[in-house]
Amino acid sequence: MTASTRSDESGIDLDDIGTNPTANPSFTDLIASRLSRRHLFGLGVGTAGTALLQACGGGGGGGTSFPILPPAPAPAPPAPTPAPPAQQAPLKLNFNAVAKSLDDVVTVPAGYTASVLYRLGDPIAAGVPAYANDGTDAPSTYDRRAGDHHDGMTFFGINASNKWDPAGASRGLLVMNHEAITPLFLHPAGQTVVGGVRTVADEVLREFYLHGVSVIEVNKVGNTWTYKQDSSFNRRVHTLTEMAFSGPAAKTDYLKTKYSTDGSKTRGTLNNCANGTTPWGTYLTCEENWAGYFRRITGTDDAARSLKELASFKRYGIGGKNGSGAETGTGRELWATVAGGNDIHARWNTEVLGATALDDYRNGSNTYGWVVEIDPFTPASTPKKRTALGRFGHEGACLGPVVVGKPLVWYMGDDSQNEYLYKFVSTKAWDAADIGGGIAAGDKYMDDGKLYVARFNADGTGNWLELKLGVNNITSGYAKYAFADAADVVINARHAADAAGATKMDRPEWTAVNPKNGEVYLTLTNNSARPVGGTDAANPRSYNDPKNGAAQKGNPNGHIVRFADAGGNPAAVTFTWDCYLFGARSSASPDVNLSALGADNDFSSPDGMWFSEAAPGLLWLETDDGKYTDVTNCMLLAALPGKVGDGAAKTITNVDGGTTATQATFVGKAPGTEGLRRFLVGPKDCELTGIAESGDGRALFVNIQHPGEGTSDIKAPISHWPDGGTSRPRSATVVITKNDGGLIGL
Template identity: 55%
Template structure:
């Protein structure tokens, strides 16, 4: 039969052209009742769904989906409360009854911005940010299934201000490094470790050579400089790769040779002396953290290098080219060789490292005949800097060699040489005692000695806060008994753009080569004055009867004498300086002073007493030291006045609370001989709001009770304590003195680490995120012999290690949960 097909005209949508097998609404209704009654909503839900409306998710969270199946079911939880610097965990779950979860993620919805780790996983983490008061942070967990259906849930966590978050460790006389529960340490870089691919592993039996390509001895001041993931590019935000620049202050001479040091006919063997010389100086060492979190140093790092007492250097600033610097090596007085006895340090905001030459005078030989060959003025200067008649540390000048490597350590005048010093090394001693700037990102850059900062036993040089348009200051201590605290104020005002300049040493030229050097005078009423050391002022003239200064170069080269003349306050061995990044207050450790007498006390150095030891001996003076702090007038680095008090007095907990233990120290925080000092970086919560101050000790008075240690503190501010009157007694002599004591530290000061036998704890820095702390362990077992070492550290750290020679080393400390160290 033939059927007639009608003509197709305007249909108004009533013509069925869909020939697919997709279900009709009748099919859905009839089948969906067995499918949770159309998502538990029956015909009503089906009607809403058909209209494209919003479906309700578990807990009322929003879900969006296509036409079929159920949306994901999600839950979310967060750490309820956490302190700044702690790890916060966000935990989500996501399930789907009839499909597959294809993605999930955490995002932040409110509060200070944080960086989420594993944000696309079920469990995300972040470091609680710095806050000044309890602050709520919001986060959203989102899950999506294979039908493109989305469900979310929101959670919150409350962040409270930072506080010390560890239990204090006990004092110890053991041979391991002890840190609080919940922390781990790893040994990173040791004396003798090879720093290039060509140098063999360290045998540690005295046979090793070529310390110019090995880790030096006596690890000391240290800074971390971030590197980009590849190459040698500076990256100040990197916490996984960088270079550690550190000082190698001195040596454990006995362990560097098979059977200790030797002499032949009164002369040191050249090979032994060269090894000892090269073990001093500075190191630049690349370090990296693996994806598993372990730190290691990179033996073949492109930036690795050693700067030793034999490395060429240049002079900059007012003393450059002056007659005082002329030697046979540098007749023009613009160049030098090497740096030595590098103790504390400084990190410059433009990405360079300052190393500071401390006890350099002892390395020089000076024969008795030299006194008659020098002028009266020269002899005054030599005496004031401790350059008396001596053979010189380690006898390097006795080596039978014509090499300048050894001859430079003999400063005895050669009567046959030119009187201007260009024919011998009579002026070599004037080439040391400076602050030296090093560019860690340029292995070919010549270190520069910054003479505008003065010549002394430099312990460290730390920059104050930088404010655009304000001249920056740099704070220093002269580490010897009854010496002074200094600051240098640049002529140039700070420009923030200089912090990221690529010609870093040129920026150092700008800020460190011209300015005013000041010395501190502390008044009994808690005020103080910065006295300028400028030629022609305050008695620093060519007619001064004590010392006739020639010019400003003479003042800077002999700034100790200049400070004597202007009436600076003699201090109890000023060591490290550190600046609180939140307040700008300056702290300085005053390690101890065995020559402090009862009659010689003053308000800034108020204690003189006898400290008993458990072995029946005792020490007198100020054997336990203290920490002084000052606040610049107007909170500006340009100020010439300040207020001050004493943050804490070193003491055993059992000593007199009325006259010695003025800070009320107890078994969790008593200490002696404060030395290293450093504040947490302002790039993480340990350096914000209430920054953590790290305090390290180099002790002789308390070592019958405990090895040296490191403490963490959250100090208050200048003036937060009270004035006290104390009675000092040494033997039959007694007298009273006023002490301007800060508030008792209490639980805001805690012992964080105790080192191995006979060590000093010195040198500290962290990664920018504050989650790794680098610390140096110096000269463990320093009193032992090759045959009977008195420590076996670092080998003893991981087990029994009998008879193995100890080595100074850098350790990396991390919190097991990944949080910021100390918080």
């Protein structure tokens, strides 16, 4: 997510700035190539994985620096991989590319229809009136209305017995995140703030409910999809919903608050960006830019804190001062300041106010930053925050290949500049008997396992570094943060990743797994803090891409990295990688437009990403772009990617004014319009994010987030989508169908 209106007085986007102060070196210096690149990419996945294990010595070793890795003993033969599926005819994109556009509409190719399904404020319970969309709707009804900023999303098909059916094509539960809010459009005249204090409690109540998650039943009748307003499955999960903790941090001192004196529970979830699923049929919502919601004034609170607490706050961006010395920890929506407020407001103040942690919310910020499991088929169930998956700015949690008898794996990006890529591997091996097991199945697979962070080496290999007390420099003697126990490691996963020596990436966002070969794709949206001379092989570009005459430096257009775990085994500790695709203007120089994009497929700032399940190998790519919006609104592209190593080694030249530097990297095969094509362009000032499909692949659900977000005058919105006329804009889900009833995009 790029929240363009959330800036401090210096104009810096508080959600996107980095808080990583480490000097983890450029990874072109970390490791000398032990294999010829040309030779490496000439190997198959299995043989390349074996070669890499021999050359790189595996992963997860301790130590504080990473020179050339010593040879390792010959690894055990990899476990046999499942038989490949029957060969199918190659996929082919079968639509005319949509042109770039600055219009306030949703544009799809000829032969397709996009219909609005579910909008901000739409009622999801009987008796709740239609949304007035003028700020006058009763705040008490918002726990039964659609939230704002629709984001990550999953379709769960339902059979006649009301059970999960992955092939369900005409009825299902659509579960989606509501990441944040555009406050100007929610109240009669925007937020009421007097002297830095929220003076209308009802406004804040609306905002509490508008964050979180929706579960709605959707149905297809003929060729039309609708949601069922009075379905017994419909549910809103929001900032006031009670949630349990599980895993290593549960019931520890770090999570104790006035609300939960034993650290077993908390209230709510928020800033839910991307998502994930489980093979037993539950939904994972991921807490991303949560830190900015908490109030912590350093001028008064720092004196009451230990050095470890201060190090943790700084690493996660909780409280602090901007370049002008002004406090930034007032809380993004000022929820803690409500005049005459009560405990639901006080919980957003994470300062030391009482005698002990049981008297206040000094640990309140520790209760956010997690992956949260929700059972959509059991509306009364209590969601669980799965602490074993680590605490950071979770963009998503993408499930890897599922094989009976093998561990489960989830891949996760930490969405901030210079943050990391993680994965979690379960201790328990998958048993298909757990399908439909709900939250209890999550207890089995998601509370015990290994958390890893990625190091991308300069020779196209990589290592998964385990985040565990006592290994990889994660000890009580680590100079920047003295780890105490397993709970401390997961709560301060960023510090642990720093200690291990992970690769700082250009804003790691969504991950997606190609069902054809198990390879994993990672969007890197952009990074304004990547200087010329500060690149590495996996983050190889630093340049200037001016917008309306203003400089945009670093890597403003972003790129996508992909990797293959060794031997096709998601639990492996080594991998191979390359750069699949680079965002750029089609008119950019060849050292910027490395993927040779043209007018029909150029893009900027890749963000949402998802592989079709009905058409394996079809990749959908969404943009969250503030860099290229002088030319086009945000978009959705369809892609048919190849595999790791299908391109070539390349040395690029980065230029910024009088500074020039070269960088060696590995660029995937240029996609051309046969392999990448623009499918949809959204309305003004929106982000394209969240995508799912019906079980037969003949309906594509896409979220349009915060149209018109940059509006400053409520009387003159930038956008009026989706209702048109003079209406206020609304985030909404659209459903796209092909007029002939065929598969979308093909």
